[in-house]
Amino acid sequence: MADQSDQQLLVRIQRGDRRAIEYVIDRYQRALFNFAYRFLNDSDAAADIVQHAFIQLFTHVQDLHADEGLKPWLFRVARHRCLDEIRRQRTTAFSQLAPDDEGGSPLDYYADSAPLPDDLAERDDLQQILAEAIASLPPKYREVVALRYTADLSFAEIGTVLGIPEATAKTQFHRAKPLLRAFLRAKGITQAV
């Protein structure tokens, strides 16, 4: 059953095949968890969101359409839950970075320090810094970056999840990059291309 497509597994689940349920969970829980974790920077909340996404799937499995795709559907549910969680927590970090109408730029937040010739392999805090970089983004950019870098979705899939055109997803991703770059440089992280 591991080599069956999402469609085939979905048909099995619609008939109550619980083994198919386990296969779907195994297939997507890691990617979903990483997305939610990078989005919220909270392992417990990420696990709850993944659990919620799968429960929603199996509760509404009869309503799914074949052309909708199982993967974008799961990520869409997870994304909505993440946004709800953010609203609930009322984090202020993103409000400091969100572009405002008064002309301030998020890039001004980061001091432009000269990159240090660090050997990245020795940076124990690299993982943490990368996670913080994602977490520092405004939600609109954070979700695109998280879907791209942690869930490994294509821009077409990201567009489906977010309900936006693929080109818009690409644009938002490219707009997030200067913010990420500035954050990483402020932390002394740079990567020679």
Added chain:
Amino acid sequence: MRPRDTSDERDDVDLLFARLHSVTPPADLTARILRSLPAELPVQAFAPPMRSARPANSGSNIPWRWIALGAGVVLAIMSLRLGGLLDDSGASSVFAQIFSDFGGFLASPSDYLSPLMGELPWFDIIISLTALVTFWVSSSASVDQARGNRPNGRF
């Protein structure tokens, strides 16, 4: 993790985030999810296949109700016909003798069965038995089908 769209060149940020480790979910997450699922999923026993996925040999589209109805009609017709045939051939009177003199039948069954074997309308009997079995099987399947289409309990 590497983005799947290879049309875009990877820049310094992409290369940095390619080093981002994938986090392992909690070991018990799968078990948690499975435990939180309802005991009975909202399943349709004969769920319509997804639009672009038609399962093979599903057996879910057999109209058991109509088969039962047809078998019932055949059974009714054959019952009437069989009764008439048995009467015309005299087999029904042999049966009556068997039941009235059951001891004699047991003592010498061949006296009663020999004339019967030649008179019984075997073809019509086979048709009737087939209709009876079909009616029974399709009725049961129709009831199961109806049960499977009913919504399950709360989740």
